Amino acid sequence: MSRNIMSLIIQYAYTGSVLITEDNVLELLLAADQFLVSGLVDACCQFLESSLCPENCIGICMFTEDFHSCSKLHHKAKLYILKHFEEVLQVSEEFLELSLEQLEEIIDKDELNVKQEEVVFEAVLHWIDYAPESRSKHIAMLLPKVRMGLMTSDYFINNVKSNALVMENEACAPLIINAMKALFEFDMDLDGPISLELIHQLARPRLPSAILLAIGGWSSGSPTNMIEAYDANADRWVKVALEDERPRAYHGTAVLDEFVYCVGGYDSVEYFNSVRKLDLITQTWHEIVL
Known part of the structure; x- marks a missing residue:
């Protein structure tokens, strides 16, 4: 390691702080990890996390892949790539340096945030x-x-x-046939059976990075207990299946720690003075005791 980095390690040992910059953070992180200086490792990881952007997120993700002490930063860099994938494609030179396995892992994720699947094919x-x-x-x-x-x-x-690469590769033929099955929903005369599992994979929507929830309100002249979610990526509304819940209108809502809280409301008979919590993971309601 360089004399400057060794000097920073010693400085941290005596003072508990060093000046971390874009020029020294990677070498300093390597040294801090080598000498098991956990506080300095954490400081370097915090610096890199705060500087995550479309230009460097892939590099940070790849750099921290083999660092057990940087597992949290590695995970956050992965999530950043998935969430900002379209921006990354436009500005990141590191994207072109991905290995086949790394690219496969990224584009296979349900969490990949793209408005149109055409973007993924163009990325390939x-x-x-x-x-x-x-x-x-x-x-x-x-x-x-x-x-x-x-x-x-x-x-x-x-x-x-009609892409030349696809047409020239015989292994792509069954994939194209299954995609046509998924797109056009008609039977085709094939030598072998159509893979239903592959069709499901080819047509399964990706998870949106954000959703809009419509909870309760008025429907057909009376309060309703219906909940609908709008997926901006797929441009569609989906009904959220929940246990029976009382109709509710004129209520207030707030989101906190992945829970949706509904305050008060009216069911056309009485006004509520209660708070209900919706768990979006289990899709269940819970009464909040005040």
């Missing part, structure tokens, strides 16, 4: 085009991770099915 082509001689053969491994059943039919026919 962009990655392959960086080193086509060695990467073209990987199209058959990456294509199943793209949820082609979520694409528009025009884009699929004009850009995916």
